[in-house]
Amino acid sequence: MWSLVLPAILGGLTTGAIYALVALGLTLIYGVLHIINFAHGSLLMLALYGVYFLYAILGIDPYLALLIVVPVFFVLGYVLQRGVISVFSLGKEQNVLLVTLALAIIIDNLALYFWTSDTRTISLPYAYTMVEIGPAFIPLPRVIAFVAALVAAVILWLIMSRTRLGKAIRAVAIEKRGAELVGIDVDHTYAMCFGIGTACVAAAACLLLPTFYVTPQVGYAFVLVAFTTVVLGGMGSFMGALVSGLLLGVIEALCGLFLGESLGQIGIFLAFILILLFRPSGLFGRRAA
Amino acid sequence: MLEVNGIKAGYGPVNVLQGISMTIGDGEIVAVLGSNGVGKSTLNNVISGIIKPREGTVRFDTVDITGASPRAVVDAGILQVPEGRRIFPNLSVKENLELGAYRRARERMAVNFERMCTIFPRLRERLGQLAGTLSGGEQQMLAIGRGLMAEPRLLILDEPSLGLSPLMVEEMFNLVQRISQEGLAILLVEQNVVQSLAIASRAYVLEQGRFALEGPSGDMLADPRLRKTYLGL
Incomplete structure (x- = not known):
């Protein structure tokens, strides 16, 4: 029994690490700025293609690609927020939702048009190197992703709590007028935040591709879980x-083990409903004032 | 030091301010008095660069800052402590003060931070607390402290006594007088006529987008029109 459950838990933790990585970027964009970013999954997909082509055409290792894809996506996120989302939403929050949805549709269909719906994978020499943990064998890239998720969470937490930019982001998120009056550039700060969130998605893509695949629809598999993760963790x-x-990854794996592989995701949403019933502001959320 | 000339400004088709001119000298406390909805906050927001005026100019130290961005106005040394305080409720008291020095006087943040703790001992006791959990009076102190962190040359206070208990109102006006003694010019926008006139050297009375009265505080207190309208005497 234990020899089945423990590998499922460890496997679930590594899946959960990917969920966490995708959700960390969304935590900034949705959890802090309250921008409902429907394009989050599409940006993940774009980044996955970026990593894919860097490897397929130039032979750049996905982990090395971090150094290229992350800065490029930071800039992309900054420009998207400042040049597209804030311009077309005309200062109304409800419009943001429509603009990001439009972005998602455009990006997804452009990807479909240029790259077709073929599923693409890369085969790395070390993709099947196994790390033995007790009775379980975990692929090395998943162990790396797990560690990276922890590191990313700590880095983001440090940026938000310790740096001048982080304080400005938190100030702008809740009190725009007050922020303007102390001289914070509100548009720039929003765009920086969006850029960092998008950079997180790019990092997730680099860590994901070695054990995953990319198609134009790949974002959907993550974006719903990512929104769930953000709300469940506390905005x-x-x-x-x-x-x-991590928790959702484990729950999914255990449900898959006991209820059958295809029912794994049921557990995620059951857990979501149950936890929010008892903790409406999420696991680590501050109670709404 | 501040020279406002013929400002017309408003929202949509409405001109809230219909040609306002005023001056503030170095180190002076100037009061702008008036009841709700006459355009006091609009005037502040024109000076602070939040609202672009339709006509007229704002000059600070003879530099034209008409229509400048709020950041440029802060850079020039004008800090507004807005109505409703607008502190950052989700940040700690300490972080709120630190953000006061976001653009100005950053290198002297530590010194000024210590100074704020001395001026506002109540805040020192609450540095780690979230600002949203402070009482109304403490939030007003924090808002002023946040403004002072930037070492402003002109501080605009928009209804600092609003919503405070009578005892706190007294404390607030004493404080405004005390900080002005350090050479800081203050534009005090208030509904509280008697106490504002007591500390201001000059005052303007705003009525429906125009200054109905202006002059030294002593003359104003004696003016029968002001006494009738605002003091009910």
Whole structure:
């Protein structure tokens, strides 16, 4: 029994680490700025293609690609927020939702048009290197992703709590007028935050591709779980997103083990409903004032 | 030091301010008095760069800052402590003060932070607390402290006494007088006529987008029109 459950838990933790990585970027964009970013999954997909082509055409290792894809996506996120989302939403929050949905549809269909719906994978020499943990064998890239999720959560938490930019982001998120009056550039700060969130998605893509695949629809598999993760962890809490991402990964794996592989995701949403019933502001959320 | 000339400003088709001119000298406390909805906050927001005026100019130290961004106005040394305080409720008291020095006087943040703790001992006791959990009076102190962190040359206070208990109102006006003695010019926008006139050297009375009265505080207190309208005497 234990020899079945423990590998499922460890496998679930590594899946959960990917959920957490995707959700960390969304924590900034949705949890802190309250921008409902429907394009989050599409940006993940774009980043996955970026990593794919860097490997397939230039032979750049996905982990090395971090150094290229992460900065490029930071800039992309910054420009998207400042040049597209804030421009077309005309200062109304409800419009943001429509603009990001439009972005998602455009990006997804462009990807479909240029790259077709073929499923693409890369085969790395070390993709099947196994790490033995007790009775379980975990692929090395998944162990790396797990560690990376922890590191990313800590880095983001440090940025938000210790740096001048982080304080400005938190200030702008809740009190725009007050922020303007102390001289914070509100548009720039929003765009920086969006850029960092998008950079997180790019990092997730680099860590994901070695054991995953990319198609134009791949984002959907993650984006719903990512929103769930953010809300479950408590809006705006990085530790919350990390813990709830890992938790959802484990729950999914255990449900898959006991109920059958195809029913794994049921557990995620059951757990979501149950936890929010008892903790409406999420695992690490501050109670709404 | 501040020179406002013929400002017209408003929202949509409405001109809230219909040609406002005023001056503030170095180190002076100037009061702008008036009841709700006459355009006091609009005037502040024109000076602070939040609202672009339709006509007129704002000059600070003879530099034209009409229509400048709020950041440029802060850089020039004008800090507004807005109505409703607008502190950051989700940040700690300490972080709120630190953000006061976001653009100005960053290198002297530590010194000024210590100074704020001395001026506002109540805040020192609550540095780690979330600002949203402070009482109304403490939040007003924090808002002023956050403004002072930038070492402003002109501080605009928009209804600092609003919503405070009579005892706190007294404390607030004493404080405003005390900080002005350090050479800081203050534009005090208030509904509280008697106490504002007591500390201001000059005052303007705003009525429906125009200054109905202006002059030294002593003359104003004696003016029969002001006494009738605002003091009910």
